[in-house]
Amino acid sequence: MKDIVIQLLAAFFGGLGVALLFGMRSRHLLPAAIAGVLSWAVYLGMDAVTDVEFLSCLVAAAVAVIYAEFMARWRKTPATLFVIPGMVPLVPGSSLYNTMSYAVRGEMEAARAYGTKTLLCALAIAAGISFVTALRELQTKKQ
């Protein structure tokens, strides 16, 4: 439980950090940080019910994009501003590190497993975003 709270806090401030890093205006900083914590909370929730990491990543990304689309409509900005901080906790930085760390030590079996995990995770995030974006485009084209 303590770990979860720490992770969520870190995702919040991590999202805030990324928003700052990319030059977000101060009035959008809070919603950006919330995007980070939201996607990680959804990921953790999905992780508790399913063993398939791909699915957890996909759903978390999709929920974060829905949030970003609403925020973008409300604040009249491009959705990317809120999509990116939301995606960051899902980005497989630790898998990428583990991939090369095992590769350096010559444990190719483990390196390959982590490498696959890294790529699958990137694919899941992209699929989650594209799914929601496609639905949104369908909706705007109807109007």
Added chain:
Amino acid sequence: MTLTKEEQNRLLHGMLEMGDLLLNCGAEVSRVEDTLERMTRAYGAEHVEVFVITSIISMTLAFPDGEPITETRRIHSGGGTDFFRLEKLNALSRECCIEPLPLPEMRQRLDKIAAGHKPFPAVFWGSVLTGGCFAVFFGGSVWDGLVAAAFGALICLMQVWLGRTKLNTVAFNLLVTLITGLGVGFTTAVIPGLHMDTIIMGDIMLLIPGLAITNAVRNMLVGDTISGVVRLLESLIWAAALAGGFMVALVIVGLLH
């Protein structure tokens, strides 16, 4: 709004500048195409052909009274992200689509946006916060977070210094990760109780082209296949350079232990 021949050319030139800026701020290809088409139609273009990939923009405009005009531009985009300018560009395009601004004014606004960069203090503290938080996020202690934050500051400064030298992204990633990896390796060797892995994982988040990769896959899924493939290859090479620098650092640090 009816434009003279000369104004049409100026509009076309301004639009390419707009597209260049959008791509360099991290806008997706389909969004750039969409924005340019909407804006030129607002200025009265009857026929618009715009083709954008991450390395080139080609645009042909035809107005009701004249010959079609074409201009292309080579884009040197490093896959950067700048919300500060992106938001301003978005506001400008919205305004022009509702009520086209006079061309000189539009051009002036564009030049002003092009000159204004995201504020350095925000970028600096953003790097510190991101590096530190993600070290903790990946299971590090508070001390690991602080060390990662310090190296986040170093990475930010290196990005500013090396950014001026126009070093290409591969060489840049190799150099920055080598220096960071060695620095973290020595720090953790000297100070007991720190975890090298979590510190490096935190700082990787500052450099990882995770967003570029995600965007590349997205491009492919929505039909911008060429851009997607180009961007995916580019970002995989960048990630390999990133991993390469850290790997060399890990080997050197491993030899010393």
